Amino acid sequence: MSPNITLWGDSIGKGVIYHAGRRRYCLAPDRATSLLSADGLRIENNARMGATIREGLADFRASAMTPGGVTVIEYGGNDCDLDWDAVAADPVSFHDGKTPLPLFRETLRQFIAEARARGQRPIAVIPPPLEAGRYYRWVARNRDARQILRYLVDVQHIYRWHERYADAVREEAQALQCPLLDLRTPFLNVRDLPALICEDGIHPNSAGQRLIADTVRATMAVQAAG
Secondary structure, eight states, X not given: OOOEEEEEEOHHHHTEEEETTTXXXXXXXXXXXXXXXXXXXXXXXXXXXXXXXXXXXXXXXTSOOOTTOEEEEEOOTTTTOOOHHHHHHOSSSOOOOSSOHHHHHHHHHHHHHHHHHTTOEEEEEEOOOOOHHHHHHHHTTXXXXXXXXXXXXXXXXXXXXXXXXHHHHHHHHHHTTOOEEEOXXXXXXXXXXXXXXXXXXXXXXXXXXXXXXXXXXHHHHHHHHO
């Protein structure tokens, strides 16, 4: 029997996709957690759309935990997001993420430490990459796109800004000898990355969710063989 797994994360962990036909967000029927649950993994999914790591840690602290389980920590996408209305209104000033990077690092370290203190085995997740062009077009909707681009200087700045948080997850987890689940590299290894990402540029689509499930399976197989 597999260990109990609790997942704390954002909409990527929840399995949210943007349905272009319906023009709204919904849960992917073949989301990664459902596919993995069908494999026999016992997963309690506590991920929430829009959640930052600070909100996730607060949820974790308020939860009842049974020692001996696995705590998966998956954040970064909302933490690095900017107030795009503020950016469009003032493209000259600096705008930080919802969770500034030093605070993101500190909270991740705290999350890992508290999970261990409660008898859990934490696993930190390196989030998938975003698709900068799509995400720029998404956040520029109904806003002054020229002002947003003036702030960014080039659209790929969005990708680099997001990557800093992914790098922080890797660095902090390695420093604390915390196991990692790298979702970024498998996405980057696919030549047609946009084929895995929704219209909004940040949520993996159904194909992306299947890749996440395959990555978890491959990671577990490597760990079992080791």
